[in-house]
Amino acid sequence: MKINLAKSAGFCFGVKRAVNIAMGVTRRKQPIYMLGDIVHNEDVVRILAQRGIRKIRNISRNKKGILLVAAHGISTNLFNRAKRYGYEVI
Numbered sequence: 001m002k003i004n005l006a007k008s009a010g011f012c013f014g015v016k017r018a019v020n021i022a023m024g025v026t027r028r029k030q031p032i033y034m035l036g037d038i039v040h041n042e043d044v045v046r047i048l049a050q051r052g053i054r055k056i057r058n059i060s061r062n063k064k065g066i067l068l069v070a071a072h073g074i075s076t077n078l079f080n081r082a083k084r085y086g087y088e089v090i
Helices: 013-025 042-050 076-084
Strands: 032-035 053-056 065-068 087-089
Touching: 013 042, 013 065, 042 053, 076 087
Parallel strands: 032 053, 032 065, 065 087
Antiparallel strands: none
């Protein structure tokens, strides 16, 4: 069986952008959290964890730092609550 891989195979624009941003913030000296998986790719999520980005399921008042959200975004309510709690939302 012959398998052809499309030239356009790979991440969509939004996912590529989210991964690039996440990799860029790892240079900063603040705690970095991702709210769930920012992309639906286990290999990428594992690489981000190896770079020090911690996955959380819920935002908390007792954590401060950078909060990465999924490539498709979060609700306005959740965004505003994260800002009130002191996160820098990216």
